[in-house]
Amino acid sequence: MSASLSLEEKKRRKRALILEAAVKLFSENGFAETPIAAVAKEAGVSFGTVFTYFETKDVLFQASVLEPLEEIKPYFHEIEERYSGNPMEMVKEMIHCQVDQFSKSMDYLRLIQQVLARPDRYPALFKELDDFVNVFIDKIYPVIAEGQGMGLFYKDAPPLIAQSYLSLINGMRLTFIDDYTNLVWNDMKIQALRLFGPVADAREEMQ
Amino acid sequence: MSASLSLEEKKRRKRALILEAAVKLFSENGFAETPIAAVAKEAGVSFGTVFTYFETKDVLFQASVLEPLEEIKPYFHEIEERYSGNPMEMVKEMIHCQVDQFSKSMDYLRLIQQVLARPDRYPALFKELDDFVNVFIDKIYPVIAEGQGMGLFYKDAPPLIAQSYLSLINGMRLTFIDDYTNLVWNDMKIQALRLFGPVADAREEMQ
Amino acid sequence: MSASLSLEEKKRRKRALILEAAVKLFSENGFAETPIAAVAKEAGVSFGTVFTYFETKDVLFQASVLEPLEEIKPYFHEIEERYSGNPMEMVKEMIHCQVDQFSKSMDYLRLIQQVLARPDRYPALFKELDDFVNVFIDKIYPVIAEGQGMGLFYKDAPPLIAQSYLSLINGMRLTFIDDYTNLVWNDMKIQALRLFGPVADAREEMQ
Amino acid sequence: MSASLSLEEKKRRKRALILEAAVKLFSENGFAETPIAAVAKEAGVSFGTVFTYFETKDVLFQASVLEPLEEIKPYFHEIEERYSGNPMEMVKEMIHCQVDQFSKSMDYLRLIQQVLARPDRYPALFKELDDFVNVFIDKIYPVIAEGQGMGLFYKDAPPLIAQSYLSLINGMRLTFIDDYTNLVWNDMKIQALRLFGPVADAREEMQ
């Protein structure tokens, strides 16, 4: 009802603006080759303002990695809650949601890869991502195990299967770059599923 | 018995030393965060010497990417020549060789990923890698097609299958970092194979 | 009483300080042998500050050449407006003003000579100076022509006479270096005048 | 008669080749912006060979300035011996020879100017040139004095007249650059003469 936003709200928006610009530029140009000045320009704020919201460049990078991670977490950690049906259907649904999620924020996947590629450079962030992965593996473990019991999935160790799936997602981001189309990602969903168990042709179901 | 090395030979060795150091450091720290001085120190030469062998830092990076690529090419481009048996056996053998190849030069895979992640930054290198991939896809196409005809492989478009395989390799490099063991890579070979066709358990064969 | 200087004014002054230091050092040591750090030190600022005001060393050199040129232009381009009397008196007056002008900013003359000596190195600056000279020649043309008509000046082509005059000024800067005194420059004014027409002894008038 | 040159002769020629290249490049690009490697290339010798003949870059520059100076000296120091007739004729002849001399080696004049412009940078060379000028002034003094006695020349101090003449030559090199033609230099000879005494039109005589 009030015409002017509250001061708090204004600040929150400016912070979000900067963070969004940071994710974009860090992912495009890498941490080292992204000057703070470029982030400020992209965000439409002055150079000094960036430092008002983020103490240092490293802090800005941390926030760029961790804050979007929180938004993605539900899709990876709330397996039983979000997906339903028998294990095969659950995994199908999960892949669908997760790949869509990443295909909508490909920038962000690049950021993650920068951290994964240099664990010594970003130890704290790396640990966060590692934890993220391990929780995912823990959560999906029973689903895979159940699927194996039902003869739907390969009998290999569930963590291995889970990791191969994550690897494929990461690798896809590197492999398909310029002419990105949803079609490719959709086709890839089947391939992802095949890491879990033999699937002759599930294309229509993955759309 | 041995005469002293020829000047040419000495130069070749020093160049190789520098290149090796560059691949190592570029892959560990990224292009932007690797000072030439660090490469020189790693190679045991003065930093001025690096410029004797490589005009600029960019040229050194190019060489770091392209020269090892030549060594790897045979494993990817001489499909029919190198691998034998029916399509399933050929692909098994190929995966075995290629994954071993990369697991022995994990540094190098990181370099490739830096290029793939920034096509605009490294347009010439990106094109080389893109060509490399496309030739691979062309070469493996008939093998996959034949396997499909024999009912061994999934019926999806062969290029799609090939790309998913490359994605998995790339992604594996990001996913398995610190505690690298041959075991993980070996287990992953089965997963890679499953992108081509249903394979209940081929572990013993992939060793 | 005085309010503190406005930010704009402060910036203008700092810029002028740097430019002044640059003119001094560039003229003394030449462009290539003047480190930016030396200019900064002379101006009493950190070397980073120089880059705040001048994008590159080349830009600083350009400004060092072009900005003082603007101050000198009136003495060379507003011939009819500034000088009066018959052609002989006008030229006398002009030489007096121009030589005084240069004798007060001998540093600057050295800068100009660096540009004149290397047209390919400083093409844009050279063109500016060339234009400057050509406009001067155009402006003084009618004065010389009139003086020739009155039998005061030699009958050679006015541009030739004008150029010989400019050459003398330039050469004087090279010839008289250490023990500069106004006396020499004053004596030279007569010699300059004699390039225009025969002047038995005009010393007293040139003072 | 002997087919192969003596070793001494070969060395002398190589040295001359290097020196010639040095004069050319130093005059075109300045001392600081002329790498030794460029001189070597221009001379068609290897990089290291330059150091065989000239200890350091400074020594090479010194030789580039001093050795051609010796060749030019006769034209400036053997006034009475070389030129004949009454003072006016002598000076005419002298100007003719000297300007021709410089118009044939304009490169060299640039080198001289580099030294003149930076006495503190090249103290020894500067002294040589200063001595050269002073000897010239001494030698021409009686000629001018005699011309003054005969009513041919202006009555100003002979050293002043001599210096104005040298200034004009130096300045001409700076003023006429790109479209150099002998015509301009010839026309300038009259102007040079007019610094000594009133000359209505001596063009035909200066050719």
Added chain:
DNA sequence: TATGAATGAGTGTTCATTCAT
């Protein structure tokens, strides 16, 4: 003697960070 590889001092430029306004 001729060569050019090895070296490292020197310098232009970038950019994170600080801080006065």
Added chain:
DNA sequence: GATGAATGAACACTCATTCAT
């Protein structure tokens, strides 16, 4: 809080000089 000027550490690259061959 917002701004952007000031600072100097860091780094790519050049090039004179040395020296082994």
